[in-house]
Amino acid sequence: MQLNLHNPETDEDFFVGFYDPINALELYTWSFISATFDSKTGYVALAFNGKISYETINEDLIGCTLIRSDEPLLIGKYNNPMVEFGVSRQLPSGLLDEVCIYNKSLTPKQMQEEYLSYTNGKHPNLDFSQIALDSSVYEGDRYRPQYHGLPPAVWMNEPHSPFYYKGMYHVFYQHNPSGPYWSQIRWGHIASTDMIHWKYLKDAVVPTKGVCPEGVWTGGACIGPDGQPWLAITAGTNKSTWSGQNIAFAHPKDISDPYLQDWVIEKKVSITQPNDNSQGERDQFRDPYIWYDDGTYYMLVSTSIPGAGGSANVYTSTNMHDWTFRNYLYQCDYNLYPEQGAHWECVILLPISTKDKTKTKYILFDCPQYTVDGYVVDCYYWIGDFDKNSCKFIPDNDKPRLFDMGRGIYTGQNGYCFLTDEDKASGKTNYEDGRTVIYAIAQGKDAGTNQNYYSGWAHNFAIPLELFLSDDGNEVIREPIKEIESLYGETLYELNETKSFNDVNNDISNIRSDSFRIDMNISINSNNEKYQVGLDVRYNKVVSNIGTEKTSITFSNDGVFINRLQSTLHDYVNKQPSYTYQSVKNDYDVIILMDRSMLEVYIDDVMSFTTRVYPKYGNSDYIHFFSENASLNINSMKIIQMKGAYNDNITPAYYGNVGDLEA
Template sequence: MSSSAGDRGITMYWAFDEGTGAGALESVTKTVDNVHYVFNNAEFTDPCTPPWRQGVAGTSLLFDGYSTYIAHSAHEEERNGEPEFLPALSIGVWVAPRTYEWGHEGKLAAIVNRHNKDAKQGYLLGMFRHGSWSFQIGLEGGEWKEIWSPDGCELPKNEWSYVNAVFNGNEGELKLYLNGSEIASAVVPAGSRLAVAADTDLLIGRNNHSSKLADVFSLHMFSGLMDELKMYSHALSNEEVASSYQEVLAAHGGVRPQVEYDDIKLDRTPLLADRHRPQYHVSPPAHWMNEPHAPIYFDGQYHLFYQHNPQGPYFHHIHWGHWVSKDLVYWRDLPIALAPEKDQLAPDGIWSGSATYDADGLPVLFFTAGNDSASPNQSVALARSTYSEDKDPDLVRWIKHPEPLIVQQQGMGAFGDFRDPFVWKDEDGWYALVGSGVEGSGGAALAFASDDMLNWTYKGSFFEADIQKFPYLGPIWELPVFLPLGSDKHGVSKHLLLVSPVGAGADVEVFYWIGQMDKHNLSFIPDQEEPQLLDVGDFHFTGPSGMTDPVTGRNIVFTIAQGDRTSVLEYQSGWAHNGGLPVSVYLREDGRLGIEPIQELQSLRGEKRLSLRDKSLTEANDQLRAIQGDMLEIQLEMERGSAAQLGIKVRCTPDGEEETLLYYDWKESMLLADRTKTSQHPEERCRGIQGGKLELCGENLKLHLYLDRSMVEAYVNGLKSLTTRAYPGRKDALGLRLWGDADSLVKSLEIWEMKSIW
């Protein structure tokens, strides 16, 4: 949009009309400023410039929330160490936030700033928690002034808002305008002068004094669309602000321009070429996730939610992300289901939970409500779908129940640790397990019951283990999951209890017991006191959730596959973590727990690359030389013969400098992954040998292996999985090789290429 008649006194103007590239023109000085963006120079994916989208006039720039910003250098004459004093300053800009920052250390996510609050110099226009916003300035004489948006004038997500901030020193006024109208004013001494921060660059989208997280991530960055940023040397009048607003509306038929969701959503496209990012495992479009949870089937579709920070690939302000699928294989990204809001329920985070059905059969979500002003700061809360009101087939919209349903009291578990409700319904009502511990002892799952889903009665500890015997079970349990396994061969009804220990001394893995439920006392009696591991991959298969699939009757477990990378690499990559493959768990004839990848995954098979039977290790390896890939499914059965160790090397370079070995050791009865040579990349930390106990009881070794870029998942004899990560430094680490300490018979080997689900 060209400058209008109302643009007298304009000193800087970014129209963001480039529409492409990594530069933004400041029109007054004709300076092209670099747009900093993580993928301008990418190590693991194809380099690309920042995304440009439809704006209120021409195009706009989409800021990713953690790496995108513009630095406009101060002119040399301004860099003499002395502040410049201005009698007036006005800023006008169109913004459409995508998400809100948590507000660490009380700092603003900057829209535009050139400030030093400690020195009481400069100016800062930015956003705070839950969409509130502020204009802050340093005055000559060392005074810092702030003006804040009033309640009801927050900047809404995914919508364009026209924001103006005005400092009028001569008249002694600060003013804020939203969409052409004045919403706030504050008095400063008449004749005040703004002290421009010396030796400080003007930054767009990044705070001059960002807090650091993990020594890598700058907090307080703007996330969303920005357009038509103008700065003036005079105080804009009410009429000038209103005129500028109406000028844009006139170009859009008299209404405020709308933001198309596809223009502002997180876009997974730049990550599809990432050579380490899994392509048939479920993942957020970008940025951070931890555990997937709350699986539920409704109206022909499976829904799965996940812990998500939409601001960047780091653990911070947690929301519920959302996927939907018709087959548990191909998933679609949906908008964020639950976000922290300006309320007394969960302003500080929407933490893990589960899904079940209400009395009418409609889905409901139970979640951990984070409220740092409450004690404890965790409670159990509920959200309902709007399906019945607006026929929302994808369950995109959810309404939170205004009050927490279960609030921890003293004597109810370990006070202050109370989270991750797992809720189920039967003919008698609703039941909930909540992760906690026993004061002064170990972890526990606490039991609750309800007749109406809203009023809950504490039933005591559902189950707790002996912390003295099993110290690795830790002081606190998270993410309890309870699933019916049906009857064993003696007709006894059995259940499965999963937990994830945390805290001092805890081994953060998924442990389980098979046992019986005492429904009268709402407690669990395990068949064996010692817990078992579902996966022996050492912190790559964690964060369990589960459901009984009403379509097939199967019990399906979902997990997070931890990324095992440094914060530096997560910054550079733009993503952190993904889900594991959905697995079916069941009670075997021998009383042990069976674990298998779901059969629907066969729909991902592409070309069959190899099929052989009854070959020696040497013969099989001759045929394997022609097979390369990092998205493969492999089914392998090997007869031991005289070998003490047998397995397969994956992600091998031709010279063997990089490789990952998966093998079974009969002498030790161990399933192992040797990552000693997995990666030569100096920043990657996938190292060492991982694994755990597995009794094969005389069976052949049967490996069902999934390679998906950095993901390596092995399912062995239907009894255990081993999930690990491989981030080879070299792009030619694509080979396969069978391995053993003696020649052995390869009973069968089948290999398929696998397709992306995105």
Template sequence: MNKHQQEIAKAHSLINEKSRTVSQDDWRLHYHVMPEANWMNDPNGFCMWNGEYHLFYQHHPYSPEWGPMYWGHVKSKDLVHWERLPIALAPSESYDKDGCFSGSAIEKDGKLYLFYTGNQWTGPDQETDLKQVQCLAVSEDGIHFEKINENPVIDKAPDGDVHPFHFRDPKVWKKGDMYYCVLGSQTKNRMGQALLYQSSDLIHWEFVNILAKGQGNQGYMWECPDLFQLDDTDVLVMSPQGVHPEGDYYHNLHQSVAVMGHFHQDKGNFTSEKWQILDHGFDFYAPQTMLDEQGRRIVIAWMAMWESEMPEQKQDWAGAMTIPCILSIEKEKLRIDPIPELASLRYDPIRYQKLIVDQNKKLDGVHGDCLEMKVSIDAKEATKFGLNLRMNETGTERTNLTYYVDEEKIVLDRSKSGKGPGGVRKAPLALQNGKLQLHLFIDKSSVEIFMQNGEKVMSARIYPERDSTGIEFFSDAAIEMIQLEKWSLKQSV
């Protein structure tokens, strides 16, 4: 057993010790990918290989706090039911001794390659004292990975206006006979940018160009860039750090955005248009996409946020993934919809039609802490209406979603959601012919809300008491609930 495999075995020993007690926590999610124990952040290596979906993730197996990064690993046949696999990567070599940071996966010659950032701390300040290089590991069975002898395959940042140390998160793809890779970076004066590389064999890489560079209030570092084509549009998805709030936008510590534009392959640059926020809630970071065998562009993200309070850490775990979603473009805007496969978890359906709601109302059978719900509401004469989710009997604990008709704005308020961080997030949202369409997923300690058929999304971790399972509708004037469908959801993870 080489040093890499020894480090993986050591980590598994500790995870196995903790997993039994961790699994008893009331906040453990039922249909979202989580670590078996201890820390999780960014999704990595999201791909299809041999007809199955593989998802890797940043993982610290020794603590529920962030630490030297490993790659956890799960796989699925349907993006719903996930099987845990052994840890794929551990820091074991001089070039990655302080962490196997984020990256991606690609198939070549029947083997699965992981492309990741090797991190080394060179001093006490983690913002300035670091060296980052790009590395490869390979597997013949999609489970056990070995780092190649040629590592690091990119051993330094390119010359020019590129910060020499902050240089990470490779996302690789193939077009024609060439492999391409986009990397997160910043300028020497701390403006976010993305770099483009190309290779004929995955091992020997050539710097092509600065793909895109920020300006104004577009952040000091672009993490986890992902470039792909959707219909006839090129899309750059990334997580800019250091964007300052603008009105109702950019109130999380760091953001996740999509930029639509055009990738000029001959020049190696990307001309962009307007940024679009991917999620208007609290907890959505480092999204990564993949193209599946059905031709769908699937996205998944870390459902947490840096420096946010995570009450589950006291139970020896931290972090989760969002539900997988499908990206599409409609009227030059990106739409995000939950995958239809999640319907396989439904049971105990409840339905209501043409129901008038005035002031506050609870409905028989509409409650729970692990559910899916679709609601179509005609606002009629109301100026304010919405839902209280995960509410206790007295109403003192609740997660509040309110639509303001005159402002054309939706507001998610978790100031009374229970333990953990509070806060309010707002998003512009117009009614469609006077109607609001909501598609909600609640899971133990999370809520994900899709609005107007994927036009806007809000995701949040919440930490209510076990008995806070009520759902209440409210309005300042009569509204019509045109249709409501609610299902309890089975556990799949």
């Protein structure tokens, strides 16, 4: 409670604040809050559910009067909240029912009687459905994806901690339910039977007094020694006696619930970072990644080696309670590869095998963090081997490789290798025989925080990818998971013979969609030193005096890239092109996933581009081939309209405030 007061003796205005030192508002239940001030005695009291939680007699307040304000009275919001990126913070996410203001001070007995009068002696229940965030408010949002994983509302950051348990896939994500900005992060939770059609669930783990009061950051998950899922969390604390980032565990409250909606955080942290920099630089200690293999539990914790760049600590255990620090997983030469940054986040290590399972290696991912300007946070990887005795990763080549060429959109990767029920039924037990799937965030930052503010949401999942090792052991094959086929709607166009790009343009000239999949094989022939061919998506046929809109998937003499320079006529969107994949050849296999503002392109199964596009006009929804200084033939092509992952019938994107681009 904050009081703005006037002292008549000194003729001074001042404010004073009081808070409840005992209670925090509980999640998913009603709380009855009372506050009183008596200027005659200086008595101040706060009550929680009818019981006094704080009271004092402050003689300095005797005779002081409340200052009349021209500002509106706000309940549940600060009059002068912290503003960051144009967004007012410090706002609770919840429901507000009865509000009563009295022109008198209440005694403790009267505050208790008020509570009892509302509850009739029985505290009211609140079902989660009454307070769940409502995704229907985004119906018709022109940029919000329709078949990608995403929270029901507001903010998400990286997805993490996936696991498969009793026929259900679970994945968590960094979440702020209060607004489209980063603050007091907790774990959102979604579950699915196919990794495509997701059910929104309660936030699983939240900032908790003692263990993680400052936030619950990215972590990992595995099936523990009790046969039940365990969550390993980054516990954000404000303790000064150890690192502000430590590792704790959470467990399902009701293992019979197929959705595992309620979780309980252990009462103390399990791994604390030493203060002597022996296990990474202090306060660079987060994002635990955990798995079980042949009697041993392994945990990676992202960190940095003091003065030597990013890495990850490796810990092992046989019971998930007693952990032994083993080693730094891998040290990349920071001076030789400065793009690897001063610190690492989201370090994960996964087995990948050839499709025939004759060869298995490991893939190490990281997201470097920088202390100098000039770098973009991206997802990097190495292919190599993991020595389980020394707990060291040995790369085939020390040079880090970009996993995605979208330029900082695909980040915060996480994944798992798991045995399906069918695998187990067939007798498979080896961890490395499992299915390797990776998740990531698809950043929406290119539209800016203003877009977040007005749309009320920020970011979403990239499509889950299944990873394989190429037959030669040098490349990672990435494929959208096969379950995506459940989203297939009408086939809009199918070509099974070679045609010129002009002929195909005639065939597809009337196809309009902002949510589709394209599979195609193209051939290029050019005798020119410089050439460009490709496919425009979110293409507008109109070229006006202010320009046009199109996003060009481009194959050139320099390689493959996504040209976004004309992707929108909005002036606030970052339209920087993607990186260039330096593969120059005569034919390409291409997969394209378009989902409103989401664009994912896969080239020959070994490179991907994840990017965002934000067309301003409603008629920027055509598809069109182009060619400059080269011949372009389409050997095969299939365009499929995609259904929604949350509703088969998608509400059309709303462009009523801008309409179509006109000549």
